[in-house]
Amino acid sequence: MISNLSDTQNKPALRMEWLVPAAFIALVAVLVVPLPPIAMDALIAINFALSGLVLATAANMRKPLDFSVFPALVLGTTLLRLGINIASTRLILGMDASTPEAGRAVAGSVIEAFGEIAAGRNPIVGLSVFAMLVVVQFVVVTRGSVRMGEVSARFALDALPGRQMAIDADVASGAITAKEASERREVVLREADFHGAMDGAGRFVRGDAVAGIVIVLVNIVGGFLVGMIQKNWTVAESLRVFTLLAVGDGLVTQIPAFLVATASGLVAAKAASGETLGAEIPRQLGARPVTLWIVAGLLAVLAMTPLPTVPLLGASLLLAAAAWWIGRVQIAAQQLAAQTERSALSASESLEDALVIEAISIDLGLDLLMLAHEERAESGLLSLVAGVRRRLAMELGVVVPSVRIRDDPNLSTDSYVIRMRGAAVGGGVLRPRHMLVMDSKGGVPDVAGELATEPAFGLPAIWVDASSAKNLEGQGFAIADAGGVLATHLLEVLRKKAWELITLEETAKMLERLRARSPNLASMLAPPAWSLDRIRGILQELLREGVAIRDIEKIAELMVSMPATALAEQTVAVVRSVISIDVCDRLITRNSSGKRILHAVWMDEHMMISSGALVAASRSVVPEAAAAEKLLRCVAPGLRDLLRQGLPAVVVTPTHFRATVSRALRGRLGDVSVIGREEIPDGVELVLAQISHAEAVQ
Numbered sequence: 042m043i044s045n046l047s048d049t050q051n052k053p054a055l056r057m058e059w060l061v062p063a064a065f066i067a068l069v070a071v072l073v074v075p076l077p078p079i080a081m082d083a084l085i086a087i088n089f090a091l092s093g094l095v096l097a098t099a100a101n102m103r104k105p106l107d108f109s110v111f112p113a114l115v116l117g118t119t120l121l122r123l124g125i126n127i128a129s130t131r132l133i134l135g136m137d138a139s140t141p142e143a144g145r146a147v148a149g150s151v152i153e154a155f156g157e158i159a160a161g162r163n164p165i166v167g168l169s170v171f172a173m174l175v176v177v178q179f180v181v182v183t184r185g186s187v188r189m190g191e192v193s194a195r196f197a198l199d200a201l202p203g204r205q206m207a208i209d210a211d212v213a214s215g216a217i218t219a220k221e222a223s224e225r226r227e228v229v230l231r232e233a234d235f236h237g238a239m240d241g242a243g244r245f246v247r248g249d250a251v252a253g254i255v256i257v258l259v260n261i262v263g264g265f266l267v268g269m270i271q272k273n274w275t276v277a278e279s280l281r282v283f284t285l286l287a288v289g290d291g292l293v294t295q296i297p298a299f300l301v302a303t304a305s306g307l308v309a310a311k312a313a314s315g316e317t318l319g320a321e322i323p324r325q326l327g328a329r330p331v332t333l334w335i336v337a338g339l340l341a342v343l344a345m346t347p348l349p350t351v352p353l354l355g356a357s358l359l360l361a362a363a364a365w366w367i368g369r370v371q372i373a374a375q376q377l378a379a380q381t382e383r384s385a386l387s388a389s390e391s392l393e394d395a396l397v398i399e400a401i402s403i404d405l406g407l408d409l410l411m412l413a414h415e416e417r418a419e420s421g422l423l424s425l426v427a428g429v430r431r432r433l434a435m436e437l438g439v440v441v442p443s444v445r446i447r448d449d450p451n452l453s454t455d456s457y458v459i460r461m462r463g464a465a466v467g468g469g470v471l472r473p474r475h476m477l478v479m480d481s482k483g484g485v486p487d488v489a490g491e492l493a494t495e496p497a498f499g500l501p502a503i504w505v506d507a508s509s510a511k512n513l514e515g516q517g518f519a520i521a522d523a524g525g526v527l528a529t530h531l532l533e534v535l536r537k538k539a540w541e542l543i544t545l546e547e548t549a550k551m552l553e554r555l556r557a558r559s560p561n562l563a564s565m566l567a568p569p570a571w572s573l574d575r576i577r578g579i580l581q582e583l584l585r586e587g588v589a590i591r592d593i594e595k596i597a598e599l600m601v602s603m604p605a606t607a608l609a610e611q612t613v614a615v616v617r618s619v620i621s622i623d624v625c626d627r628l629i630t631r632n633s634s635g636k637r638i639l640h641a642v643w644m645d646e647h648m649m650i651s652s653g654a655l656v657a658a659s660r661s662v663v664p665e666a667a668a669a670e671k672l673l674r675c676v677a678p679g680l681r682d683l684l685r686q687g688l689p690a691v692v693v694t695p696t697h698f699r700a701t702v703s704r705a706l707r708g709r710l711g712d713v714s715v716i717g718r719e720e721i722p723d724g725v726e727l728v729l730a731q732i733s734h735a736e737a738v739q
Contacts, residue, residue, distance in 0.1 A: 072124055196236075208225050333364035559597070
C-alpha cells in the first residue's frame with residue numbers, strides 16, 4: 042500500500058523530469074527546422090516569460106542555494122535566445138515578399154511591433170536605442186555580474202577548508218550531532234559547486250551579448266544586400282525594412298538577455314542573510330529616517346533654484362512623508378517591544394515572586410492602603426516602618442531586612458497581618474480615619490467611641506474620630522493614629538522575634554563587619570574552633586533573652602575566651618554577666634528622688650522546691666509543659682501586680698537556674714524578662730512584688 046502511494050506521488054515528478062530534456066532537443070530542432078512567423082511569436086513570448094520568471098525568482102530568494110539551478114537556466118535561456126536569433130535571421134534574409142510593406146511581417150508580429158516601437162520610420166533612432174541597450178548590458182551589467190561571480194567562486198573555494206574544519210570542531214565539542222555535521226558539509230560543498238558554476242554562467246551571459254550584436258549586424262548588412270540585389274528595392278527601402286526587422290529581432294532577444302544578466306548580478310550579490318531583497322532593501326534604506334530627511338531637505342533646496350520646482354518639491358515632500366511615517370512606525374515598534382518585554386518580565390517576576398518568601402511583610406486590607414500612600418510619605422506607614430528598622434538597629438544591633446508592604450484581597454478591608462517568612466506573627470484591625478485612645482493607667486478610656494484592643498500590648502482602647510481626639514489631648518490619654526498603632530505593633534513583634542532574623546547569611550555579614558574593624562578578633566572566630574552555626578546559635582539565644590548584640594566586638598571577645606567545649610547556655614550566661622548593665626537598663630525605673638529601682642517578682646529556690654517546679658524543670662534542658670505551668674503559677678500573681686502598675690514584667694531568680702526559668706516562661710507570659718540576682722547592677726534597688734507563698738502554689 043505504501044509502495045503504491047509512493048509510486049503515485051512520484052509520477053508527476055517523473056513526467057516533469059522529461060520536460061527539460063525535451064525542451065533542449067526542441068531548441069536543437071529550432072536551429073535546423075524553419076519556423077513559421079506564428080511559431081516565432083510563441084517562442085518570443087516564452088522567452089520573455091522565462092526571463093521574467095528568472096529575474097523575479099532571483100529577487101525573492103533568501104539565499105543563493107534557494108536558486109541553485111540558476112547556472113543551468115542561464116545556459117538554457119541562452120540557447121533559447123540563440124535559437125530565436127537563428128530562426129528569425131532565416132526568416133528575415135529568406136523572406137518571400139515582393140514589396141517592402143509585405144516584408145515587415147515575415148519574422149512575426151512581435152518582431153515587427155518591437156521594430157516599429159524602437160525605430161518607427163527612422164532607422165537611426167532604432168539603431169541608437171539598440172546600441173544603448175547593448176552597451177548597458179555588455180559593459181555594465183554583464184561585466185559586473187561576471188566579476189562578482191569570479192570573486193564569489195574564489196572566496197568560496199578559499200573558505201572551504203576552514204569551514205570544514207569548523208564543522209569538525211563543532212562535532213568534537215559536542216555542539217552538533219554527526220547528522221547535523223553531515224548536513225552542513227553538504228551545504229558547504231553545494232555552495233562551492235554553485236559559485237563555481239556561476240563563474241562559468243557569467244561567460245554564457247557575456248557571450249550572449251556579443252552574439253546579439255553580431256546577429257543584428259548580419260541582419261542589417263545581409264538584408265541590405267538581399268533587398269538591393271535580389272528584390273531590386275531602393276537603398277532607402279532596403280535600409281528601412283531590414284533595419285526595422287534587425288532592431289526588432291535584437292530587442293526581442295536582448296531585453297530577455299538583459300533580464301537574465303540582471304538576475305545573474307542579483308544572485309552573485311545576494312548574501313545568505315535569510316531575507317529576500319524585497320524585505321532587505323526597504324528595511325535598510327529606511328533604517329534611519331534622518332537620512333531621508335537629509336535627502337528631502339536637499340531636494341527642497343534644489344527646488345528653490347532655476348531647476349523645475351514641481352518634480353523636485355514633489356519628491357522632497359514624498360521623502361519627508363516617508364521619513365515621518367517610518368519614524369512613527371519605528372517608535373511604535375519600540376514601544377510595543379518594550380511593552381512586550383515588560384509584560385514578559387512582569388510575568389517572569391510574578392512567577393519568581395510566588396517562589397520568594399519575604400523575611401518580613403505586612404499584608405493590608407484594601408482600606409488600609411492609604412496608610413502607605415506617597416502623599417503621606419513623611420508620616421505614612423513607609424516612614425514609620427523605616428523608623429522601626431532604625432530603632433531596632435540601635436536597640437538590639439539587628440539589621441532588619443526590608444519590610445514588604447502589599448495588599449491582600451483575602452483580608453477584610455480594615456485588617457492587617459504581620460508575617461515573618463510567610464507565617465503570620467501578628468495582626469489586628471485598624472480604623473485609618475480615626476485615632477486610637479488609650480488610658481495611661483491601663484483602664485478603659487472613658488470616652489465615646491468604638492471599643493477596641495491595642496494590638497501590641499493588648500490594652501483596652503477606644504477608636505475616636507480625629508476631631509474628637511484633638512479635644513482629648515493633655516487629659517492623660519495616649520493617642521495614636523492607625524499607622525502609629527501598626528508601627529508600634531511591628532516594633533514589639535520584631536523585638537520578640539528578632540532572634541529569627543539572625544540567619545547564617547546575616548551571621549556571616551556580621552562577621553564581615555567585625556573583620557573590617559577587628560580582623561584579629563574575627564580570625565579567632567573562624568573554623569574549626571568556631572562554626573558559623575555555633576556563633577549564630579549564641580547570638581540567637583542572646584536575643585531570645587532580650588540582650589542586645591549591638592556591641593558585637595565585646596560579645597566576640599567573651600566568646601573566644603570561653604573553652605571550645607562550652608555550651609551555648611554557658612556562653613550566654615558569661616555574656617549576660619559582663620554586660621549586665623545593658624541587660625537591666627531598659628527594665629530599671631526611677632522614683633521621685635531619682636533613685637534607680639528595679640520592680641520584679643522574686644522566685645527563690647525554696648518557693649520552686651515547695652511548688653515542685655524546680656524538680657520537674659530539671660528533668661530536661663527544655664522544661665516540660667507541666668513544669669512550665671508550675672513555674673507560671675509561682676510568678677503570675679506578682680507579674681499581674683506589676684502590669685497593673687504599668688511596670689515591666691520582670692522575674693528575679695538565683696543566677697544558677699535563671700536559664701531554666703527563662704525557657705519555661707518564654708512564650709507563655711508575653712514579654713517577661715528573667716534576671717539573675719547577680720546580674721542586677723550595683724546602685725539599683727530591688728523592689729519585690731508582694732505575693733504570698735500560698736497564693737503562688739495554688
